[in-house]
Amino acid sequence: MVSFLRHLTPSEQVSLLFVLVFGLLALASAAHLLVTLRDGDADEALSRRRQDERLLLRHSWAMAIVFWCAWVWGAGMAVVLFGLVSFFVLREFISASPTRRADHRSLVLAFFVVLPAQFALVWTRQADLFTVFIPVYVFIALPVVSALRDDPQRFLERSAKLQWGIMVCVYGLSHVPALWLLDFRGWTGQNEFLVFFLVAVVQTCMLVQHVASRGEVPSVAPAISRSFHWRGLALGLLAGAFVGALLSGLTPFKPLPAVAMALVACAAGSLGHLVMKAIKRDRGITHWGLEGRSVTGAGGLLDRVDALCFAAPVFFHSVRWNFG
Amino acid sequence: MKWAARLVGALLLGFVRLLTGAQARWHGCPPKAEQRIYFANHQSHADLVLIWAALPTELRAITRPIAAKDYWTASRLKRWITTEVFNAVYVERERKGDEDPLAPLIEALDKGDSLILFPEGTRGHAEDPQPFKSGLYNLARRFPEVVLVPAWIHNVQRVMPKGEVVPVPVLCSVTFGAPLALGPDEDRTAFLARAREAVMALREV
Numbered sequence: 001m002v003s004f005l006r007h008l009t010p011s012e013q014v015s016l017l018f019v020l021v022f023g024l025l026a027l028a029s030a031a032h033l034l035v036t037l038r039d040g041d042a043d044e045a046l047s048r049r050r051q052d053e054r055l056l057l058r059h060s061w062a063m064a065i066v067f068w069c070a071w072v073w074g075a076g077m078a079v080v081l082f083g084l085v086s087f088f089v090l091r092e093f094i095s096a097s098p099t100r101r102a103d104h105r106s107l108v109l110a111f112f113v114v115l116p117a118q119f120a121l122v123w124t125r126q127a128d129l130f131t132v133f134i135p136v137y138v139f140i141a142l143p144v145v146s147a148l149r150d151d152p153q154r155f156l157e158r159s160a161k162l163q164w165g166i167m168v169c170v171y172g173l174s175h176v177p178a179l180w181l182l183d184f185r186g187w188t189g190q191n192e193f194l195v196f197f198l199v200a201v202v203q204t205c206m207l208v209q210h211v212a213s214r215g216e217v218p219s220v221a222p223a224i225s226r227s228f229h230w231r232g233l234a235l236g237l238l239a240g241a242f243v244g245a246l247l248s249g250l251t252p253f254k255p256l257p258a259v260a261m262a263l264v265a266c267a268a269g270s271l272g273h274l275v276m277k278a279i280k281r282d283r284g285i286t287h288w289g290l291e292g293r294s295v296t297g298a299g300g301l302l303d304r305v306d307a308l309c310f311a312a313p314v315f316f317h318s319v320r321w322n323f324g
Numbered sequence: 325m326k327w328a329a330r331l332v333g334a335l336l337l338g339f340v341r342l343l344t345g346a347q348a349r350w351h352g353c354p355p356k357a358e359q360r361i362y363f364a365n366h367q368s369h370a371d372l373v374l375i376w377a378a379l380p381t382e383l384r385a386i387t388r389p390i391a392a393k394d395y396w397t398a399s400r401l402k403r404w405i406t407t408e409v410f411n412a413v414y415v416e417r418e419r420k421g422d423e424d425p426l427a428p429l430i431e432a433l434d435k436g437d438s439l440i441l442f443p444e445g446t447r448g449h450a451e452d453p454q455p456f457k458s459g460l461y462n463l464a465r466r467f468p469e470v471v472l473v474p475a476w477i478h479n480v481q482r483v484m485p486k487g488e489v490v491p492v493p494v495l496c497s498v499t500f501g502a503p504l505a506l507g508p509d510e511d512r513t514a515f516l517a518r519a520r521e522a523v524m525a526l527r528e529v
Contacts, residue, residue: 107492
């Protein structure tokens with residue numbers, strides 16, 4: 001048995017694992033169905049238990065299928081995943097930015113044409129078109145669609161809001177899966193690790209900055225953020241750079257360039273986070289999502305990924321120019 | 325066709341949640357399986373779909389939205405969705421002959437169903453809801469044991485403004501408030517004004 005398993009290639013081993021998992025799930029579902037049929041007219045407690053089991057089974061199926069898709073598609077799954085995140089954060093951004101009726105078609109275009117197209121460009125590996133599609137073509141297309149609706153009121157403001165939302169939520173985030181497009185001469189590692197590198201350094205920096213901001217140091221821009229000060233930023237950058245140096249083995253960079261790339265990503269991320277805070281203050285909200293109407297008390301998704309939205313494009317292009 | 329209705333219902337629910345989040349916020353009462361009339365502001369035909377999606381599964385099965393007959397039976401698809409998926413009660417927006425427009429609602433309440441009602445009658449475009457029509461008062465008088473729950477639907481008009489076909493993803497929520505009771509000798513106008521205030525008060529919570 002063990003020697004049989006050893007003779008399989010890694011990909012065959014993973015396939016076998018999936019066959020096992022799906023087989024077990026199928027057995028469990030069949031067993032559950034039979035038990036439910038046997039119960040007949042069950043009392044309330046029993047039927048509630050059966051319902052719990054049914055939910056558990058359904059979630060297990062869903063998770064197993066997600067993992068299977070990720071394995072089958074590889075980088076494609078990352079494109080889909082970040083595409084979905086991008087959709088949700090753009091939804092949060094637009095919900096908090098008042099638009100007028102005349103913007104409706106531009107919004108439709110943004111959500112259902114621009115967003116899928118941008119991620120499709122990543123999927124089909126068209127790196128050149130991918131970098132100019134939104135800043136050049138969409139930049140002109142969306143205001144034209146709004147202008148054709150003949151409503152001049154606060155036109156610049158409305159167009160700017162939409163363009164900003166797309167730049168941050170779609171263009172910025174799409175640079176994370178786009179890291180798969182980068183080729184490095186003489187490097188045989190996996191581009192997945194670049195994504196891991198970027199997320200790890202930026203999130204470390206944000207975390208350290210958040211913890212460091214608890215001191216009594218006065219903020220640099222108190223009207224926007226009570227916790228932003230240079231010392232916190234410096235500590236965050238240091239921590240990010242340190243993690244970058246530690247992870248340099250996973251990347252095509254030598255330790256020193258890895259530190260430089262980490263610093264670039266962290267600086268863009270933390271300062272971008274400050275910019276997004278300014279937008280929130282202007283709208284009078286503390287976090288994205290339903291204008292503070294959340295039931296669970298959790299903030300929006302955009303609050304978590306805004307640093308990444310700014311860090312990813314800067315990181316992508318710095319790496320592309322210096323190492324590509 | 326039951327399975328088709330369930331499938332379309334599940335797909336529609338997923339679609340509405342993807343577009344709007346369809347978040348329910350229970351502020352004045354818990355979601356509870358008692359006979360209720362939910363009454364809400366009305367700005368878009370999508371209101372009906374949103375409040376249907378915001379209710380938890382158990383309540384969705386026993387709660388029937390009121391649908392304007394002329395709009396929701398205009399095509400076979402709309403008619404099929406409102407009857408099979410939403411289990412809606414149709415009302416005439418314009419009075420025809422001497423038929424009581426409330427008759428289908430009374431029939432549904434007699435059967436023990438809960439209802440979703442838009443007392444403005446038609447969709448409003450102003451900030452504040454239009455004055456409420458007397459249907460809510462008449463039903464409250466006739467069915468004193470039915471609990472009246474006000475609700476505020478937030479943001480739907482941005483999803484699909486009048487005249488547009490493609491919806492835009494915008495976060496929406498439905499806030500349910502504390503139940504309202506009709507006083508023993510409260511008159512029509514006072515009650516309707518109070519009901520409207522109760523709905524509007526939920527905008528800010």
